[in-house]
Amino acid sequence: METSPELGPVERLLLAEAPDDARSVLVIDGSPALLERCAERWPHATVYRDRCDVGPSIELTPETLAGVDLVLLVLPPSLGGLADYVERVAAWCNPGVRVVCAGRNKHMTPRQNDVLARHFTQVHASRGVGKCRALHASHPVDPPLPRRGPQALVEPSTGLELVAHGSTFAGARLDAGTRLLLSTASDWRAGDAVDVGSGNGVLAAVLARQGRTVTAVDVSRAAVASTAETLRRNGLDGRVTVLLADGIDSLPDRSAGLVVTNPPFHVGAAKDSTATLQLIQQSHRVLRDGGELWCVYNTHLPYLEAARRAFGRARIVVQDRGFIVLCASR
Numbered sequence: 268m269e270t271s272p273e274l275g276p277v278e279r280l281l282l283a284e285a286p287d288d289a290r291s292v293l294v295i296d297g298s299p300a301l302l303e304r305c306a307e308r309w310p311h312a313t314v315y316r317d318r319c320d321v322g323p324s325i326e327l328t329p330e331t332l333a334g335v336d337l338v339l340l341v342l343p344p345s346l347g348g349l350a351d352y353v354e355r356v357a358a359w360c361n362p363g364v365r366v367v368c369a370g371r372n373k374h375m376t377p378r379q380n381d382v383l384a385r386h387f388t389q390v391h392a393s394r395g396v397g398k399c400r401a402l403h404a405s406h407p408v409d410p411p412l413p414r415r416g417p418q419a420l421v422e423p424s425t426g427l428e429l430v431a432h433g434s435t436f437a438g439a440r441l442d443a444g445t446r447l448l449l450s451t452a453s454d455w456r457a458g459d460a461v462d463v464g465s466g467n468g469v470l471a472a473v474l475a476r477q478g479r480t481v482t483a484v485d486v487s488r489a490a491v492a493s494t495a496e497t498l499r500r501n502g503l504d505g506r507v508t509v510l511l512a513d514g515i516d517s518l519p520d521r522s523a524g525l526v527v528t529n530p531p532f533h534v535g536a537a538k539d540s541t542a543t544l545q546l547i548q549q550s551h552r553v554l555r556d557g558g559e560l561w562c563v564y565n566t567h568l569p570y571l572e573a574a575r576r577a578f579g580r581a582r583i584v585v586q587d588r589g590f591i592v593l594c595a596s597r
């Protein structure tokens with residue numbers, strides 16, 4: 268007999284704090300197990316997920332949100348991500364909508380209440396259970412606030428305008444690790460390239476500006492939208508294919524000359540290097556003979572050994588107090 272998947276403590280709290288009398292429930296960034304429980308408890312339940320590898324997702328539009336009277340939201344890692352969800356929920360759901368958000372205390376800040384209070388006239392925190400706490404919001408402001416749109420900044424060292432939707436990594440700024448990786452850009456092998464985990468699109472844009480054909484991949488819908496918009500605003504979209512995908516499994520063997528990446532080190536709020544260890548192996552498969560993997564990572568992570576296992580040899584090209592850039596040749 269199949270057993271129901273287990274819920275984590277944040278999702279258990281969401282269910283415990285949710286009212287029973289809703290008709291149409293939207294779950295944001297929840298697990299398949301949470302959606303299963305919601306479908307058992309309420310007549311109509313749908314899910315939006317930023318990550319495409321967790322399961323299917325609806326789009327967040329005025330049409331899909333119309334009629335939704337309860338939203339269960341696993342708090343995203345950034346305030347920008349929370350604002351991006353909340354402004355759409357407040358503007359497009361049923362005016363009687365109630366929102367229940369939950370997260371772990373260590374990831375929560377009073378500024379999350381402020382984001383909710385910009386869009387809802389009633390906001391309060393619950394007492395919490397264990398190491399988790401919930402926030403409740405209702406009575407959307409009327410008329411709704413206009414959508415802010417993505418963050419956009421001109422990044423001085425590259426001159427690129429970077430765009431960030433939702434919780435995109437580093438927002439519209441240049442991450443310190445990415446900056447170190449970019450310091451090696453003149454040494455990257457010529458030819459077509461793949462940027463894995465493209466985020467705000469800065470690496471894909473630099474690769475495209477070098478005259479290459481580029482494939483940019485990210486698992487996050489917000490990141491894919493950010494990459495595409497960064498490329499469009501810098502006139503580089505004609506050179507780049509942007510894919511919403513979990514890693515580079517879908518790319519053929521020996522199909523690329525270069526893989527450049529500042530790889531993921533989180534899954535949600537939890538640190539996890541599994542995806543990057545897989546990515547190093549996938550890069551070896553996807554690169555042609557002579558192709559190169561260039562990867563930046565935090566100095567304590569075991570990626571040099573992983574690259575040596577996959578490629579036979581790999582070297583550190585540059586290192587600072589926080590980051591290492593490695594290059595591995597096939």
Ligand SMILES: C[S@@+](CC[C@H](N)C(=O)[O-])C[C@H]1O[C@@H](n2cnc3c(N)ncnc32)[C@H](O)[C@@H]1O
Nearest residue numbers: 436445464465466485486487513514529530531
């Ligand atoms: C450290 S960020 C780097 C973002 C951007 N390249 C930069 O340098 O600012 C890693 C990116 O990998 C993405 N990511 C995480 N897991 C992934 C996966 N399994 N497949 C593809 N992308 C993934 C994240 O959404 C995030 O945008």
